[in-house]
Amino acid sequence: MQIHLLVNTFGQDLLHRYGEKIHKLTLHGAFTCPNRDGTLGKGGCTFCNVASFADENTQQLSISEQLSARKDEVARARRYLAYFQAYTSTYAEVAYLKKMYEEALQVADMVGLCVGTRPDCVPDAVLDLLSHYQQQGREIWLELGLQSAHDETLKRINRGHDFRAYTDAVARAKKRGLKVCTHLIVGLPKEGQEACLSTVEKVVATGTDGIKLHPLHIVDGSTMAKAWRAGRLNALTQTEYVEIAAEMIRHTPPEVVFHRVTASARRPTLLAPDWCEGRWGVMIEMDRYLKQHGSQGSALGRPFQFPS
Known part of the structure; x- marks a missing residue:
């Protein structure tokens, strides 16, 4: 399986630009979320339990301690990106934020930051700070959790913002030259393939540089x-x-980088679907589907070609 020959993947994009493997090290910055602390609402998004993707125990460690521990777990890379993942990492x-980000950037072999956040939590001052690091030659990605471009879905899942908040955040980020990765969820209630393809079309139109897909x-x-x-509520098979994710990929221009095409979660936090416990079965099936139907961008008449 060589899905990077069919999809413009983040790992291969970094390898092509840096000449070596760059590994993302996930961090927990002990942030909260305005959709949990009462600022926008309580209880958070209807799908959310952050323990499914972040170890709550790690927030007891400093950023440098977390990075040191993560680097010890990764033997296949010598340079890294610090990924502020859990909750809203600009809140x-x-x-x-400056103190926390710079603690990460000061760690040896760190090439930059990936900062996960909500579209309604990126004030200009934060964008200016991230832009400053990028101007210093750092690899900076603003990762915006959109999930869906449809306001009725965002309301249904208690997201706390609308699509306009996302387009505004992207426009202000792009004005500063920042790269944006958009997180999308496949399988949200009352959303099928048509809705997901519409979401891809809308986020591409905003100028997103990357997409991350999650079941x-x-x-x-x-x-x-x-x-x-x-x-x-039924879970997707x-x-x-x-089929839905691969068609989203086929309808995405080849220059957009896919940071992820699937994701896994751990039991006992994960309840369903069972296949989300691992990624390889999905990757193998997606590789097979794309080989049969066409690579990234093929539905637009612009198939992805792996750089030589």
Whole structure:
């Protein structure tokens, strides 16, 4: 399986530009979220339980301690990106963010930052700070959790912002030359392939530089878990996910970088679907689908060609 020959993947993009493998090291900055602390709402998005993707114990460690531990776990890379993943990693005073980001950047062999956040939590001062690091030659990615471009879906999942908040954040980031990666969830309630393709079309039109695809995980502690247990919510099968995600890839221009085409979660936090416990089965099936139907951009008449 060589899906990077069919998809413009982040790993291969970094390898092509840096001449060596760059590995992302996930961090927990002990941030919260305005959709949890009462600023916008309480309880968060209906799909959310951050423990499904972040180890809460790590927030007891400093940023440099976390990075040191993560580097010890990764033997296949010598240079790294610090990935502020959990919750909303721009949701703090700029002075606090500066201290945290620079603690990460000062670690040896760190080439830059990936900062995960919400579209409604990126004030100009934060964008200016990230732009400053990029002007210093750092690799900087602003990762915006959009999930869907449809306002009715965003309201249904209690997202707390609309699509306009996303387009505004992207426009201000692009004005500063920052690269944007957009997170999208496949399998949200009442969204099928047509809705997902519409979302891709809309985010591409904003000028996003990257896309990260996630299958909907039903995780313990989330509002969706209650609906799933009551039989009111069905999870996508692996085949359904592969078909929708692969068609989204085929409808994405080849210059857009896919940071991820699937994701996994751990039990006991993960309740459904079972296939989300691992990634390789999905990757193999997606590789097969794209080989049969066409690579990234092929539905637009612009198939991806792996750089020589």
